[in-house]
Amino acid sequence: MLYKKMLAAFSAAVLGCTVTAPSAALAASDGTVPAEEKYEAEVDLFYLDPGYESYLSIPDSCAQSYQIKLPGTYQSVSFRADDDHIGVDQEGLVTPKGEEIYYIGSGTEYEYSEGDFTVTAVVDSTRLVYMFHVHDYAVWYAHSVADSYLEEHITAGMTVREQLETICKFVAGYDYSAYHSGMVSMIATGEGGDCWASTGTVNYMCGKLGIQARTRNAANDPGAGSGHRNSVAAGENGVIYMVDAGYSGSAPRHYSITEYPHPYACKERANGTLELTEYFGFDTEIEVPSEIDGKTVSAIGSSLFYSANRFIGKEITSVTIPETVVSIGDSAFYDMDGLTELYIPKSVGYIAKAAFCDCDQMKLVIDPANPYYVMKDHVLYTKNMKTLVSAAELYTMKNVTKTEYGKSYTWNKTDFTVPDGVEYIEDQAFYDCGSLGSLVLPDTLKHIGYAAFRGCSVGNTVVLPESLTGIGYGAFSYSGAPALVLLNPDTVINDTTENGLNEKEDGSTLNGASPMVLIGREGSTAQAYAEKFGKGTSTVYYGDGTSATEEYDRYLFGLLGEDGTAELGSGTAGDCSYRVFWSEETGLVMQLTGEGTADVPADETKLTGKVGGIILDKGVTRLSDALMKALTKTRTVFGVKGSYAEQLAFKEGYNFTEYPKEQLAGDVDCSGVVNIADAVMLARFLAEDHEITVTAEGKRNAELDGVSGLTSGDSTVLLQMLAGLV
Numbered sequence: 001m002l003y004k005k006m007l008a009a010f011s012a013a014v015l016g017c018t019v020t021a022p023s024a025a026l027a028a029s030d031g032t033v034p035a036e037e038k039y040e041a042e043v044d045l046f047y048l049d050p051g052y053e054s055y056l057s058i059p060d061s062c063a064q065s066y067q068i069k070l071p072g073t074y075q076s077v078s079f080r081a082d083d084d085h086i087g088v089d090q091e092g093l094v095t096p097k098g099e100e101i102y103y104i105g106s107g108t109e110y111e112y113s114e115g116d117f118t119v120t121a122v123v124d125s126t127r128l129v130y131m132f133h134v135h136d137y138a139v140w141y142a143h144s145v146a147d148s149y150l151e152e153h154i155t156a157g158m159t160v161r162e163q164l165e166t167i168c169k170f171v172a173g174y175d176y177s178a179y180h181s182g183m184v185s186m187i188a189t190g191e192g193g194d195c196w197a198s199t200g201t202v203n204y205m206c207g208k209l210g211i212q213a214r215t216r217n218a219a220n221d222p223g224a225g226s227g228h229r230n231s232v233a234a235g236e237n238g239v240i241y242m243v244d245a246g247y248s249g250s251a252p253r254h255y256s257i258t259e260y261p262h263p264y265a266c267k268e269r270a271n272g273t274l275e276l277t278e279y280f281g282f283d284t285e286i287e288v289p290s291e292i293d294g295k296t297v298s299a300i301g302s303s304l305f306y307s308a309n310r311f312i313g314k315e316i317t318s319v320t321i322p323e324t325v326v327s328i329g330d331s332a333f334y335d336m337d338g339l340t341e342l343y344i345p346k347s348v349g350y351i352a353k354a355a356f357c358d359c360d361q362m363k364l365v366i367d368p369a370n371p372y373y374v375m376k377d378h379v380l381y382t383k384n385m386k387t388l389v390s391a392a393e394l395y396t397m398k399n400v401t402k403t404e405y406g407k408s409y410t411w412n413k414t415d416f417t418v419p420d421g422v423e424y425i426e427d428q429a430f431y432d433c434g435s436l437g438s439l440v441l442p443d444t445l446k447h448i449g450y451a452a453f454r455g456c457s458v459g460n461t462v463v464l465p466e467s468l469t470g471i472g473y474g475a476f477s478y479s480g481a482p483a484l485v486l487l488n489p490d491t492v493i494n495d496t497t498e499n500g501l502n503e504k505e506d507g508s509t510l511n512g513a514s515p516m517v518l519i520g521r522e523g524s525t526a527q528a529y530a531e532k533f534g535k536g537t538s539t540v541y542y543g544d545g546t547s548a549t550e551e552y553d554r555y556l557f558g559l560l561g562e563d564g565t566a567e568l569g570s571g572t573a574g575d576c577s578y579r580v581f582w583s584e585e586t587g588l589v590m591q592l593t594g595e596g597t598a599d600v601p602a603d604e605t606k607l608t609g610k611v612g613g614i615i616l617d618k619g620v621t622r623l624s625d626a627l628m629k630a631l632t633k634t635r636t637v638f639g640v641k642g643s644y645a646e647q648l649a650f651k652e653g654y655n656f657t658e659y660p661k662e663q664l665a666g667d668v669d670c671s672g673v674v675n676i677a678d679a680v681m682l683a684r685f686l687a688e689d690h691e692i693t694v695t696a697e698g699k700r701n702a703e704l705d706g707v708s709g710l711t712s713g714d715s716t717v718l719l720q721m722l723a724g725l726v
Contacts, residue, residue: 039118040128041066046137047096047112055189058137068092068121068130078122086117086132094119096134112136142187146170146205160211160235161257164243167205168255171198171245176253195229195246202231202243215311216280218244232280238262240280266292273298275327279308284315284338290322297322302329302352309336323347328355330428337361337400337407346370353427353449356380356392360400364392376419387424397435413437413459420444425452427472427499432456439481443467443693450499453479458512459633460612461485461588466690470495473503476510482610482633483517483588484510485560489524507533507554515553515606519566519582522559530557553606558582562709564696569607573627574599576620580607585696586638586659587612590631595619600626613638615659616645623648666718667701668694678702679718686715 046062058064070077070092079088087097098110114136121128149170154163175192183200186193193201199215206213212234219228230244240263245255263281266274273296276288286305289297300321309316315338321328323345330352333339337360344351346367356364364380366373374383378393399410417440418425427449430436438460439453445465450472457480464471466487473494476484494505510516510529514536520526536554558566558581565583572578575596582588590611592598598620601608608627613636621644623631637652638659639645649656666674668681682702684692694702704721705713720726 039131040121042131042133043094044133044135045094045096046135046140047098048137049112050109051185052138052188056138056141062137062140065093065095066130066132068094068119068128070121070123070128076123080120080122081117082120083115083117085113085115086119086134088119092121094130094132114139136184138188139184142184143204145187146183146201147208150205150208154209160233160239161241161259163209163211164202164206164233164241164257167202168243168245168257169252170205171201172253172255173251174253175250176246176248192251195244196227198246199229199231202233202245206231206233212282213243214282214313216242217307217311220277234282235259242280262289262292264289264292266297267301268295269298271298273324275299275301275329276304277301279304281308282312284312285318286316287320288322288325290324296324298324299327300325300329300332303331303334304329305336306331306334309338315339321345321348326350328352330354331357333362334358341365343367344370344373348372351380351389353429354390354431356390357395357428357431358433359395360398361396362393363396379416381422385419385421387426388418388422388429389426391430391433391435394430394433394435409434411435411457416440418442418445423447424498425449428452428454430456441465441468446470447495447498448472448475450474450501450503451477453481456480459635461517461582463487463584464491470497471509472496472499473501473505473509476512477508479512481512482612483519483558483582484512484526485566485582486518486520486524486526487560489521489526491525493525493529507536511554513610515556517556517558517568517582517588517607517610519558519560519568527557527559530555556607564699569603569605571601571603571605573601574624576617578605580605580611583696586615587636589613589615589638591615591617592620592623593617595621597622597624598627599624600630609633612636613657615639616643616648618643620644628652664701665704666721668698668718670695670698670701674718674721676722679715679722682710682715682718686710686712 043066045066046058046064048056048058079090079092081088085097086094088094096112098112100108101111102108114134117132117134119130119132153166174186176194177192178194180186180189180191180193181196183197183204186197186201203213203215213231216230216232218224218230219226221228230242230246233241233243235241240260242258242260247254263279264276265278267277269275274292276297291297305316305319316336317338319339319342321344324347326347327350328348331354333342333356334354335358339359339362341363343365344367346369348370349372351373356362364375366375372383374381379388380390380392381388394414397412397414401408411434414435415438416436420442421444422442423444423446425448429449429452431451432455434457436456436458439458439462441462441464443465445468447470451474452472454474454477461483462481463485464487468488468491470492494503494509496502510518518526518530534553534555535551537551556568558568560566565581568580570579573592576592576594576598578601579591588611590608592614594617608630609632611631612633614631614634615638618640636655636657637645637649638657641658646656664674666678668678681692685694699710702710702714704717707713717726
């Protein structure tokens with residue numbers, strides 16, 4: 001058997017340090033080593049993790065060091081290790097090298113690493129290379145115990161079920177212990193392990209026997225805890241075995257092996273059809289069955305393929321949905337990076353939240369005949385365009401780089417405007433979608449769902465329209481938005497009427513950044529929210545294990561005036577004065593006035609790193625390096641053409657906007673001409689027609705009668721202008 005050969009090789013290595021000694025490799029004339037490098041010796045070295053020192057000791061047969069022996073004196077020899085995890089002294093003594101780490105409360109510990117490392121000895125013109133295979137002795141010990149058990153108890157002709165029974169008896173021979181969650185710690189300590197340790201052991205031993213097995217999320221099983229795990233194993237003729245050897249108690253523990261004729265768990269719906277609640281197979285190209293045991297499959301359950309994708313060991317690359325499916329549950333395809341395309345048939349009439357969230361490369365195709373859903377500009381909507389369901393393909397707007405530790409992402413930022421007519425943004429619609437560069441919401445929007453923009457890194461101030469009646473819990477948590485403007489003073493924050501989640505408000509719903517700027521009317525829900533959650537705490541730990549608590553501003557509130565602007569702060573900034581405000585025309589900006597160099601504000605305002613633009617007076621001749629570094633969100637410079645403001649924009653690659661723009665008296669709609677449309681727009685605005693909005697620039701242009709604020713007098717003057725009377 002294969003495992004016998006592996007066990008024999010393993011045992012030989014444990015009983016004696018393996019050393020082979022091919023011929024030495026000589027350096028070429030340029031000092032390089034030939035492409036096919038030969039090693040002077042290959043050596044197995046062992047270390048023992050400090051956590052196992054009270055349970056195990058490395059036998060003398062397993063070398064913990066190796067002495068490189070060379071003829072003559074070592075004075076002319078240069079030794080070099082190729083990695084920090086192997087050490088060599090000038091006398092040629094090689095040992096595994098631990099990384100010194102200080103843990104608060106427990107002191108200094110050394111952490112070692114398994115792996116293959118080389119040490120080079122240079123003698124005159126000769127370069128000698130030694131290969132060292134460094135092993136954790138506790139791992140080798142645990143594997144040796146498991147392998148020896150298989151060698152003794154597995155016999156030829158056993159069925160897969162019988163082999164699984166044998167494995168379970170081994171695992172159940174250890175007590176249950178919540179303190180050990182891995183195979184190695186369970187066996188090396190002898191104290192037992194939890195369900196994770198049992199599952200890892202079952203999977204390892206199945207692998208030794210050539211049985212396909214993987215971990216399963218068993219948290220939803222009756223009586224299971226929230227983190228319960230067990231194994232599934234492939235038997236003969238498509239049979240799937242669910243193996244659970246993780247029950248509590250003392251040895252011998254109870255275990256179970258349940259046989260399934262297909263790789264799906266199901267539950268019956270009210271109409272007699274089936275909802276698939278779990279996929280515990282091994283395939284990465286999946287065709288969802290249209291029926292099971294004579295019953296129609298009508299629903300894909302919550303997290304169905306997301307959960308499987310985490311544990312199969314390979315990414316699922318395709319899923320085919322049959323025409324019988326009418327419902328797709330929440331997070332069903334969440335985080336499925338290997339899925340390149342998903343076709344939604346015309347039968348699907350319900351798609352829950354986060355169904356397609358965080359898929360790296362998925363193209364979502366909706367059957368044109370589907371009467372319920374439609375894709376537009378990479379985003380999924382209901383067919384009537386009243387509900388935005390999912391960012392869907394916006395998650396693919398990123399560059400993915402695989403690294404040693406997983407994946408890293410570089411987002412391709414996309415400016416996104418939710419179309420007019422959309423009334424609802426579903427729960428988690430843009431959850432963790434880092435591609436949003438800016439976000440504009442329509443005046444038709446009524447409700448934003450739970451965690452809709454959580455983790456999005458939005459770059460602009462987001463204006464929440466007067467039509468908005470409710471914001472679900474966590475909607476803008478960690479969204480990155482520097483400020484939120486709430487135009488409706490009665491917008492319900494942490495609105496639970498749409499999803500019934502009833503999350504307890506803790507100040508996280510609008511927590512875009514720290515501190516978050518909220519702008520709203522006096523007496524509004526925005527003001528009350530800022531006052532209630534305006535302070536937070538940040539805990540700083542020191543090297544001696546003690547801690548101190550610092551208080552910081554969590555929310556800052558700016559009062560939205562009748563002119564559509566909000567003042568947020570003012571003071572001195574080097575040779576200049578500063579003012580931070582928000583307006584519809586400029587967004588959140590810092591205005592610098594005076595003459596000379598502008599520096600970081602004297603009060604070190606936290607708003608500096610939030611402003612999207614800076615307005616520079618003609619007298620400002622320079623921004624200090626410190627201020628430039630502090631303006632992390634700035635993308636636009638406002639100022640007079642030909643001034644330092646425009647030069648700064650050229651230098652830094654900022655957008656440049658002339659400010660203030662030349663005012664065209666009477667141009668209420670900012671169309672560039674004054675006509676009857678301006679008079680109609682102003683009249684409707686004064687009549688409080690809520691379908692009409694006038695920009696800040698339009699309001700300035702409409703100030704015609706010399707009296708502050710828009711009144712009927714301005715409308716009269718405008719009509720006189722159009723009649724040629726003034």
